[in-house]
Amino acid sequence: MGNTLKAVNESKPQTVSGSGMDRKVETSKNKTLIWIVYGVVGIALIWLLLTSLSSNNGKVLSVNDQRIILSKVTEGTFEDFIPVRGRVAPAKTVYLDAIEGGRVEKILVEDGVELKAGQLIVELSNASLQLNVLSNEARVAEQLNSMRSIELNLEQNRLRHKSNLIDIEYQIKVLSRQVKQQQELLATGAVNQSEFEDTQDRLDWYKSRRQITLESQASDTRMQEEQLKFLKETSSRLESNLEISRQNLDNMSVKAPVAGKLSGFNIEIGQSIGRGERLGQIDTPDDYKITAFIDEFYLGRVDIGQSASFDSYQLVISKIYPQVVNGQFEVDLTFDGQQPTDIRRGQTVQTKLTLGDASKALLIPNGAFYQDTGGKWLFVVSGDGSKAVKRQVRLGRRNNQYIEVIEGLEVGEQVITSPYSSYQDIDTLKLN
Numbered sequence: 001m002g003n004t005l006k007a008v009n010e011s012k013p014q015t016v017s018g019s020g021m022d023r024k025v026e027t028s029k030n031k032t033l034i035w036i037v038y039g040v041v042g043i044a045l046i047w048l049l050l051t052s053l054s055s056n057n058g059k060v061l062s063v064n065d066q067r068i069i070l071s072k073v074t075e076g077t078f079e080d081f082i083p084v085r086g087r088v089a090p091a092k093t094v095y096l097d098a099i100e101g102g103r104v105e106k107i108l109v110e111d112g113v114e115l116k117a118g119q120l121i122v123e124l125s126n127a128s129l130q131l132n133v134l135s136n137e138a139r140v141a142e143q144l145n146s147m148r149s150i151e152l153n154l155e156q157n158r159l160r161h162k163s164n165l166i167d168i169e170y171q172i173k174v175l176s177r178q179v180k181q182q183q184e185l186l187a188t189g190a191v192n193q194s195e196f197e198d199t200q201d202r203l204d205w206y207k208s209r210r211q212i213t214l215e216s217q218a219s220d221t222r223m224q225e226e227q228l229k230f231l232k233e234t235s236s237r238l239e240s241n242l243e244i245s246r247q248n249l250d251n252m253s254v255k256a257p258v259a260g261k262l263s264g265f266n267i268e269i270g271q272s273i274g275r276g277e278r279l280g281q282i283d284t285p286d287d288y289k290i291t292a293f294i295d296e297f298y299l300g301r302v303d304i305g306q307s308a309s310f311d312s313y314q315l316v317i318s319k320i321y322p323q324v325v326n327g328q329f330e331v332d333l334t335f336d337g338q339q340p341t342d343i344r345r346g347q348t349v350q351t352k353l354t355l356g357d358a359s360k361a362l363l364i365p366n367g368a369f370y371q372d373t374g375g376k377w378l379f380v381v382s383g384d385g386s387k388a389v390k391r392q393v394r395l396g397r398r399n400n401q402y403i404e405v406i407e408g409l410e411v412g413e414q415v416i417t418s419p420y421s422s423y424q425d426i427d428t429l430k431l432n
Contacts, residue, residue, distance in 0.1 A: 061423065062430040069418035070381060071365045073409045076402075078363060080356035083400045084308065086292030088347040090283035091334060094258050096265075099251040101275040102126035104267055111265040115256040115282060121265075124252040124273060133245045140238045147231045154224045161217040168210045175203035260284050263345075288335070288343060290315065290351060293328040301355050308333055308353040313340055315351065356397065362405035366398055367417030372424065375403070379429055381414040388416055388429040 102124030109121050178199050185191040256262075265280030267273070290310070294302060308315040319332040333351065343349070369378055375395035379388035393408030409415065416429070423429065 059426050060428045060430060061426045062432055065431040067418075068416050068429075068431075069367060070414050071367065071417040073405065073411055073413045073415065074363050075360070075411050076363050077358050078361040078397065078402060078404050079358045079399060080397050081352050081354045081399050082294070082298060084292045084294060084351045084353045086290035086333065086349055086351055088288050088343050088345055088349060089291050090345060091287040091289045092284040094260065094282045096121070096254065096257075096279040096281060098124070098254070098273045098275060098277045098279060100124075100126055100129055100248050101273050101277070102129070102252055104269050104271045104273060107267065107269060109262060109265070111262060111280070113262055114285060115260060115262050117256055117259045119256045121254045121256060121262070122267065122279065124254065126252060129249055129252070133249050136242055136245045140242045143238050144235060147235055150231060151228065154227060157220060158217075158224065161213065161220060164213055165210065165217070168206055168213060171206045172203065172210060175199060175206060179203055254279065256282060258282055258284075283345065286339070288339060288345070289318070290333040290349060291330060292333060292351065293330050294353070296324050296327050296329055298355070299324070299329055302331065302353070306354065307336075308351045310349055310351045311340070313338065317353075361396075362409060362411060363402040364395075364405055364409070364415055365417055366401055366403050368419040369417050370395075370398070370403065372420035379416040379420075379423070380409070381416070381431070385414075386431060388431060390427050 103126070104122060105125045106123040107121075108123075109115065109119070115121070179196070182191045182196045182199055186193065186196050260282040263281055263283055264278070267279060273279070302317065302320065304317050304320060306317045308317070314336040315333040316336050317331050318334040321330040323329065375393075375398075377390055377392050380391045381388045391408060394406040396404035396406045398404065
């Protein structure tokens with residue numbers, strides 16, 4: 001019995017040990033749940049950290065620093081100019097055009113010769129023009145003869161009126177004297193009443209005729225003056241037309257209007273030249289200008305009288321053409337003072353056009369980035385050189401070498417000045 005109870009008592013601790021094993025299993029499950037929670041929280045923190053970095057730094061791109069150009073911000077003197085490539089052209093050009101068409105009969109000079117003013121160049125012939133001039137001369141002569149005849153008739157009419165008035169005045173004077181005498185004799189009975197009245201009636205008739213003749217003479221005089229004025233104007237126009245016809249015939253002999261060098265003259269004997277056709281041109285000798293095309297970006301900063309330079313020679317802008325073609329506008333530059341002796345027409349030269357006065361400023365080298373950003377932002381390299389961050393800046397004037405920095409950069413900082421065509425939407429460049 002005792003042994004039996006002892007065995008039972010000894011078996012109880014084994015029951016307690018079994019319950020202990022159950023508690024160990026529960027502890028393992030709790031640790032697993034804790035690790036899962038830690039993992040979820042860690043992933044959330046990592047996601048929040050990445051989101052924070054992304055919101056602060058934007059898109060990041062790794063680039064090889066051998067493929068970009070790094071430039072340093074410096075302080076110096078900014079010369080406000082732009083290089084302008086131009087072409088040498090004659091300062092003045094006079095074009096030779098055929099006023100009247102015709103056949104080339106004689107060529108007296110060759111292309112490229114120096115001409116004197118009034119020198120004969122080529123002779124043309126035009127039979128139709130010659131016949132037309134002869135016809136105009138005959139028509140003008142006929143008109144002038146007709147005018148002279150009308151003028152003669154008007155003068156004869158004026159003289160006739162004058163002669164009639166003289167006769168009428170004479171008759172009035174004679175009859176007036178007769179009426180006076182008959183009136184005195186009427187009282188004595190030497191003249192009867194009927195004879196006296198007849199003389200009085202004739203006197204009244206001549207007086208009325210004189211009045212009508214005077215009115216007719218005044219009217220004819222007025223009309224004669226108007227007709228003479230019209231005839232003189234017509235005669236002047238006819239003579240002017242005849243002079244133009246003769247001048248056109250004279251223009252068949254083409255002469256140099258000014259002294260200069262003949263160019264573009266390429267015609268042959270027997271060739272038919274149309275009215276208005278260009279025969280060539282005369283360029284002023286040893287007097288040149290430079291024509292150049294400038295980017296429309298500078299249209300508001302270029303004005304007449306602005307200075308430029310070519311080697312040691314000074315030029316000024318003398319003319320600005322308002323038309324913009326292919327993003328460029330044209331200007332003429334004339335030499336201010338002495339001209340170079342070794343330039344030729346058509347030669348291409350490099351000039352420097354001054355836009356403003358030189359001044360102290362922060363400078364960065366001019367690069368291709370400007371075309372991609374418009375000068376509103378660029379990539380600035382960090383102090384350790386590991387990355388370049390996009391930064392908003394304000395740039396000002398630029399020439400072919402430097403760009404003026406107004407704000408956003410400091411002296412000594414490095415910026416990327418190579419093209420940005422591949423980095424438009426990138427905020428940070430990691431430099432490898």
